[in-house]
Amino acid sequence: MEMIDVLYISALVFAVAFLIFVIYLSATLVSVRRTVKSIDQTLSGMEKQLQGIATETEILIKKTNRLADDLQYKSESLNVVFDLVHDVGESLTKVKASFANFGICNPSKSEQNGKGNWLALATEVGKRYFQNKKQQKD
Numbered sequence: 706m707e708m709i710d711v712l713y714i715s716a717l718v719f720a721v722a723f724l725i726f727v728i729y730l731s732a733t734l735v736s737v738r739r740t741v742k743s744i745d746q747t748l749s750g751m752e753k754q755l756q757g758i759a760t761e762t763e764i765l766i767k768k769t770n771r772l773a774d775d776l777q778y779k780s781e782s783l784n785v786v787f788d789l790v791h792d793v794g795e796s797l798t799k800v801k802a803s804f805a806n807f808g809i810c811n812p813s814k815s816e817q818n819g820k821g822n823w824l825a826l827a828t829e830v831g832k833r834y835f836q837n838k839k840q841q842k843d
Contacts, residue, residue, distance in 0.1 A: 801826065804826065804829075804830065
């Protein structure tokens with residue numbers, strides 16, 4: 706075997722090795738292309754879903770803001786009612802204190818603890834009224 710034959714055989718082995726390398730490289734590139742295409746489809750699908758979610762979220766936020774505004778408006782409207790109830794309570798306390806000052810009722814322990822005994826107060830007022838009427842007739 707001559708040197709030229711060895712060179713031809715070497716070149717043939719190199720060419721076969723290079724061919725095998727190119728075949729594997731092309732197979733790898735085809736696989737990468739399929740993967741990238743699949744990723745592209747997945748991302749475009751996710752983008753569409755994300756746009757839908759963003760739209761629904763925007764609608765939900767608008768509804769929540771309207772609900773919060775409505776609750777605030779109604780809460781402010783109820784403040785008047787609570788002020789009125791507070792004023793009525795203060796007025797009743799003043800009336801009861803006035804009756805106590807005139808000696809119409811004696812506060813019991815339950816009244817001193819903040820619990821009013823309105824039935825006893827009404828009974829006492831009624832007795833005093835009828836006693837005064839009876840004395841005026843005599």
